[in-house]
Amino acid sequence: MKLIRTIGERAAGPLQRALGWAEGFPALSEWAESMACRAVAGHPWTTGPWRPAADALADGWSREHGRAFLLERLRRIHANAQRIESRYRGLIPRCATSFGAGFPDAPAVVRTAAGPGGPVELIQAQLTADRLEQTIRRLRGNGRAALEKFDLGRLLQVLDAASREWLRDSGDRDLAVEAIHRLGGFSRESVLWSMELEMRSSLAADMKRALAMEFPSLENLLMRGEGRALRHGPALLGAVFSSNIPALPHLTYMRGLITGSPVLGRCSSDEPVFTPLYLQTLARLEPALAEAIACAWWPSDDAALTQLLVSQSGHLVVYGGEQTIAHFHRLIRPGQPATFHGHRLGVTLIDAAQADDLQALGFDIAMDHCTFDGAACLSPRVVFVSGGKPQTDRLAAAIAAAMNTISSLMPGPLLGVEQRARRRVALDEWEFGGQDFISGASQGWVMLRTSGEWKASSLPGRFIHLHDIGRLDQALDLLIPIQRWLQNAALLASPEDAPRLAGRLAALGVSRIVRPGRMATPTMMWRHDGRPCLGDLVRWTDIRL
């Protein structure tokens, strides 16, 4: 056993050096990162005697190369964003808000939407209940039939190829980036980074791992009923999307198609442009899929179309806030399968005494706050720090430095005057009250530091709330009143404390616990809201002939 461990440890050094060498080469870096991810995920290649090496590889990659790697990625993204900006300077991007068999025949109007980042022309199909019903019939008939003929391996290849296309520069991606930036106020860099994270975790290997994890016997699925069980996805997977994370709706399409279900999504009013472009990619790569995928935007108060989507869906997936979720809860029929991704939030718990490199930890925490501009259900809303004031002071300085660095490469969101006014009012109030805060407002972020009694705070834009606490267990007590909204936690604690704290977080309902810096990068294996994303869609038939 000792010998095996030694082999692994010996392997770690050269591998880490190789990774350092690979840093300047994107393809190698991506390979190295995927290897590191595999190591974390316990991939078969990284078990057995290689496990220590794999762990060291993952740790080493993340700690020693992760920061440099990420900064290099952000530099490239920044340059890319500038290219896109210059491409669309003086132009108004024009985007479709629907895709699907039957929709091209619908009369369309072009509407100019004025977002915080500028105007976008939206081509809106004028949908009627009849037309939507026709499309739904086609999805449930032709679409499902087309999927039945698909070999799962081929499907994964297509989905993988689509993700890879969206990882590369293209006209469609530029268009989506510019339109999402203008409509949603995200910086172009934030959109690009979000797309990269989403698509990089949506490759074939990730899908296979998710399938292997959620279905006890992948072979059964691959053999499509010739084994001991049949699986049925819904006849139609309906979806209602939100706009807080760019390039997220693709996951619902991937999950639906993998389980053999055609998918119809209603695009968000604030971001109706990505989904049609993504579906175009899928249809171009595999024309037969065009019969099984559709999306459209219609006004949220068009009750007839919304009711049609709900009533015709074998399973409904809804992203949105409390009001949206409550609305769709009322619309579904009793017993109708549905998944609601409602309001959730993340927290970070740090025992600063456990940080061997505060600069790296500060960078990780800053990255968790900058990705998705802190506006995802995964994003941290408060950082509880124990370990004494001097250490916390140093950590705060490290976070501030990292926020400046990251924000210079990936700016925060565009804020409207109402939001900037809200920020000003809060900052003035904190200044008058002698609160300890750092305003990198010119860089678009603010960090509030508090101790003693904890009071929830929030600000528009990137906002970090660092709260000093005696022991991390106390922080968990503070979270009890809001436990039903907890989603994601970053935890850095001693090896003695970590299992207990993780257990308590799990008992509070947290669905994902990671180390700082990883909050925004779940894999497809993550059980969103603690539920199996694929497994929930599928009904099984056991055959005992």
Add this chain to the structure above:
Amino acid sequence: MADLLTDARALMRLERDLRDFMTCGDEEVDAGWFNDLALRLYRWHLEAIPAYAAFCAHRGAHRDNISDWTAIPPLPVTAFKQASLFCHGHERAAITFKTSGSTASKAGEVHYDRTSLEMMDLSIELNARRWLFPDDRRRRILALAPSRETAPHMIMAYGLHKLMDLFGTPESAFLVGPQGPDVSALIRHVEEARALNQPVALVGSSFGYVNLADGFAAKGLKIPPLPEHSLLMDAGGYKGRSRELPLEEFRALIGNIFGLTEDAMVNLLGMTELSSQFYDDTLSAIQQGKTPLRLKQNPRWTRTRIVDPDDTLRELPLGERGLMVHVDLTNWAHPISLVTDDIGVREFGGFRILGRAAGAESRGCSVTLEELAPAKD
């Protein structure tokens, strides 16, 4: 300059000069006069209000390095919830008004001594004479708001009492008690006024009118049209206490109920933290045979600046939306320059309120902790 805290004569001179400035009758007063008074008040407040002095010092503003009223650091109105901002000890307070209607849990307190109240009274009178009752006609003032007895700490109740004393007929009345609005009393008053052909001035909060209208609609009640020369003033916005209506809809709804055109309606912006109020120009313009701009007007002892939220000393050009900073020289015993959470815009001939600062939005599945805080209870 003499130390105003220890030189009572200097303070008396300041008080006299301020009264002269307010009552001089000349609309085109020298800008230097306003500046001089603003700086003298600012310096006194620095001496007399330690919390304000600390705030200004943090901004690098001291007694002698400010030479223009626009450079006086605007204090956030929420500061009144955090500290005493009164020039004297609390024992000198003749009356204390409390802020209300904000999302913060703790109410702020604004203390007024005798001189402060006199300044506010003068401001109320001069302002109302010009913008609310420009025809100098006495009216039966019917307040859809609580009286001072019912709401002793409500600045609006105080101001409405003053209006009744100065401009109302003896029949003027408050029509909101502890049980809410007295609708039957309102109808009776209107019928009496119609019988006497006595003009009515309805005054009250915007949300009070909307709730009244909703109540009328629900119960199928109708009210006779108000007599000729009647008018309506609304103030205070909605504060989440009724459904919110765009201005045009509000005017149409209320005008329909009381039989008034929009030319007989005026809106007022008032705040507990300010001793002066801002009317729009509707009634004054109509009286002069002009087309009203329906923009808020600054009495000469006030200034309103629309500023960049990222730099509250930078005034924005006409037409650009920003935060509102008010400077009110009648804030005798508390800071004169205040930044609010109102969003406004300056146009030719006045300013307009457009909304309020917005919080960190919930988007999609994301939510802020602050939004969840009330759910703890």
